[in-house]
Amino acid sequence: MAASNVSEKLRAIITDDPYTWDEAWKQNLTSWDAGDIQPPLREIVQSGEIAFPKTGRAFVPGCGSGYDAKFISSELGWDTLAIDISTIAVQNAAKNIGPGSLARVEVHDFFSFAVPESEKFDLIYDYTFFVAIPPSRRPEWGSQMNALIKRGGYLITLVFPLDTETDVGPPWFVRPEHYLAPLGGDWEKVVDRVPAVSSSSHVGREHLVVWKKL
């Protein structure tokens, strides 16, 4: 199926009700799923550019098939929680993660997900989750990120796709600066650049920003 055809079908299914994502999974309208992690995630975790602590907890909202959570948990040796609102996505992710991993996956709506203070995360990874939610919910996205991440923790945002139209989605129109207002002032940008390596279909279409919670 051509990519534009998939986008049209996806947009016909996804409403402001996030549970409609399960139908997209049911119909295999998952053209964003590359079957692997994106190279910029590998780059930022393996480059040593960020001094990640030896132990920590990571979180991957809107995890889809779970490749990112599996990679983060095995590279950093951290307990990693991946969530998705779609039960089909979570079943796929559980299969991909497999047994014996420090990553686990659960069905949750990101917007009502909460953890106690002692279980806040040292790292959150957002790849194509910000652009999957309606722009009207971006302030809630920011409040949730602030509620879920520890002071001193990192938020990796891989901003993609930078060539979307302005008034239709998902994926919704995005620029790296769109994350600023939802997050509020309590963050320092520690990485803000074009990734050194992008997959062939992402070249020139993505930007990597790592935020540190002050």
Ligand SMILES: C[S@@+](CC[C@H](N)C(=O)[O-])C[C@H]1O[C@@H](n2cnc3c(N)ncnc32)[C@H](O)[C@@H]1O
């Ligand atoms: C564009 S996909 C990206 C999946 C994954 N990050 C990847 O790159 O392969 C967006 C994902 O977010 C999930 N999602 C959408 N709204 C959600 C919500 N409110 N809470 C949790 N997951 C949600 C969808 O089911 C879907 O799997």
